[in-house]
Amino acid sequence: MMSWERNAALDVVLSSVVPVCLFLGGVMLTAQLCLAAPSKQEPVPSILDPRSTPADAIHHLSLLVFGITILVFLVVFTLLIYVIVRFRDRDADSRCEPAQVYGSTQIELAWTVIPILIVVVLFLATARVIHAIQDVPKPAEALEVIAIGHQFWWEFQYPGYGFVTANELHIPVSYPTSSRPTFLKLLSADTDHSFWVPQLAGKTDLIPNRENEMWMDPHHTGIFLGQCAQFCGTQHAKMLLHVSVDSPEEFEVWIREQMQSANQSSEEAKGKRVFETTACVNCHTVAGTGAAGRFGPDLTHLMSRRTIAAGAANNTAESLKLWIQNPDAIKPGSLMPAMKLSDRDLDDLVRYLGTLR
């Protein structure tokens, strides 16, 4: 009987120590992985590797919060382990009961007041960060972009420059010396979506009939990944986000390209005819041509994008063909219809799309 009880105590201690070690070990391992992650072209979208002021502020706050919660955890955890080891029933045969204690006002007061103090400190720190992120006035030099969520892709309008693009957002880097933050106005054309690029800022939802705002000022150039973070329908999973933070010069070049109308040369007239005489034009725009649909992504400069279908496939001739013939093969449930073109028309059309640089 006694040995049974002792083993049980050991069980309990192990049962709490092992998982907690696993947990802490896992967290530390991840932290290390994230910090050690070299800044490749496509870094892991980790919130522990912030590259912009709002993400930085959140990261700093998170260190304080993690610190305090880990401290609280260690105190309570130690207390529990101590109680389990110290007060296990060593003498199971004895029927005598331990001293019956009903409570203590002083102790109750202590463990009420201390948590209240912790809450006050954390609340003040949090309120400061909320204010610092949410109540920033928009500076005159800021870039304004309107992001509109669609099932299941992103539309980006640059009102200052008068063009529209899709899925891959380009914004300028914002150095402390020459700051140029980006302010996003967030709208939705259908259901709820959420804009989340963890390294640049926290997420904000895009809600129909509502105008939200968020901002970011990335300090590093490069490509930052994210995706829709609010369930928006069948293909929520493949509504990926791709933010390219360009140097000021690169950004100017990109802007100039995007502001132009589509390539008007007649090199692929057959493909252009296919495009303009099928249902493509009902949903897609190619600036400077008759195609002015608004339901799908703007294709004026399709070839300037690395991916198609909101990041679901790379932008190659093969995936374009597959996407046009059978979108479900890449993104089941997407709203793009299968176009059922003849092989020749399809080749012509993809060659035409290849000219939309």
Added chain:
Amino acid sequence: MSSDAMAIRGAAAVYRPWVETLHEWLTTVDHKRLGILYILYALLFLFIGGIEAMIMRIQLLRAHNDFISPQVFNRMFTMHGTTMIFFVAMPILFGFANYLVPLMIGAPDMAFPRLNAFSFWLTAFGGFLLYFSFVGGSGLYGAGNAPDVGWWAYAPLTSRAFSPGHSSDYWTISLLVSGFGSVATAINLFATIVCMRCPGMKLSRMPLFAWLTMVMSGMVLLAITPLSAAQIMLLIDRYLGGHFFDTQAGGSATIWMHFFWIFGHPEVYILIIPCFAFISEIVPVFSRKPIFGYPVMVGATICIGFVSVSVWAHHMFTIGMNSYANSFFVLTTMAVGVPTGIKIFNWIGTMWGGKLQFRTPMLFSIGFLFQFLIAGLTGFMLGTAPLDWQLGGSYFVVAHFHYVIVGGILFALFGAFYYWFPKITGRMLSEGLGKLHFWLFLIGFHLTFDFMHIPGFLGMPRRIYTYEPGRGWEIWNLISTVGAFVQAIAILVFVFNLVISYFWGKEAGNDPWDGWTLEWSTSSPPPSYNFLKIPSVASRRPLWDLKHPEDPDCNYE
């Protein structure tokens, strides 16, 4: 009377036709039988909801897996969430409350026995209606047409434009129906606790279980009603041309969010408070000490009840509320941590200086304490609005609330099963299988949900049927899936234990744990009238007073 006739009558008493037994169970108004029906019903749905979880975990095993289609995956997580909250957690907790409250307060039955039966059958009907959607949603073809809008069914995904057919109606109507059942049960429990206590049992002498159930009932009344109202509004939108949530006609998507979370957050406490109640009964008995700080425990629970109805919008930090609203909900969310912390400290205070006996119910209770502590702390992180802007809607949240619901609620429930099974059936659950169940489930739980926090940090949103490779998410998803299988095996051990112990378990006797509350003073299982003579009590631990007449509790309260 001839001996033949007596033999026949005797045989009839022993071998009753099964139809008669079935009829008795279907028409019963006995709180104990209804409690058992609730529990069995919830176990059935636990099994179904668990299978849905396994299907999702297999799909997420590796990047770009194609085990199921996105349409099926979306139905799976919608049905899994809805099932586990409304048709597992709530009915199983109502089941235990139904069974135990009258026994603990020395009453012969609930205040309204027939209302009690009505509530159970409403809830049961709701669950079966929800699952009928698999064949009835839009006709029997393909994979069926179960709801696929997520368990919180955000507008405007539920409007007819985005949710044609009837799948969303199945979700709405089944929850509306079972919601009526929940409200009626809450009224019943509240009335029972207020009016049916035995002589001598003042409010201040009620077992904590009764106190906490009373607070939970009050919260059900506050929380379910806004949900039902919103569901009626949604039905008006869908069928009578209303535009409450129809954004294309000027309706508001955020109003639905407010309605849903005014229900949704108190709901979490509706589920966890009965588990606090289990722990508050189990920990003292296996520590051989009374609960530490009884009045403070009651006060803290009432405080949680009040504060928890003012925290709902912490589920909505990302919808673009202004900085003052965000700060307010940060404050209330953090404040609710204080009474919760007090409770954890009081359980430790109860164990301090005791003689801890690590039987299976106590093992599960200690598992609960550790995991609930971690769940509370990750909840604290999420309550910090700026962190929520990053972690909200990610796998970190999924890990957090499974820590609450599996690590907290389910562990406490397993503790309750091992603790009260002897009272309900008259037989002990096997300790050996119980230990095996505990260990397997503990390992599986931590494998799945500890590592699930990590992809949240790395930017993995919830509710995605597949994910891109190369973002550092693969290994953690693989570990989570392995852990899910370990948990499934543990559940099978538990079911096996229930079945063999029911038929061949050790006889329990009236009071196998040397307990102190009134349910241990009657036979196991209790007779239909509960007590031969309605007991009268003089303290919070009437059986302690009986067992220790030289030093009764009533001298100290």
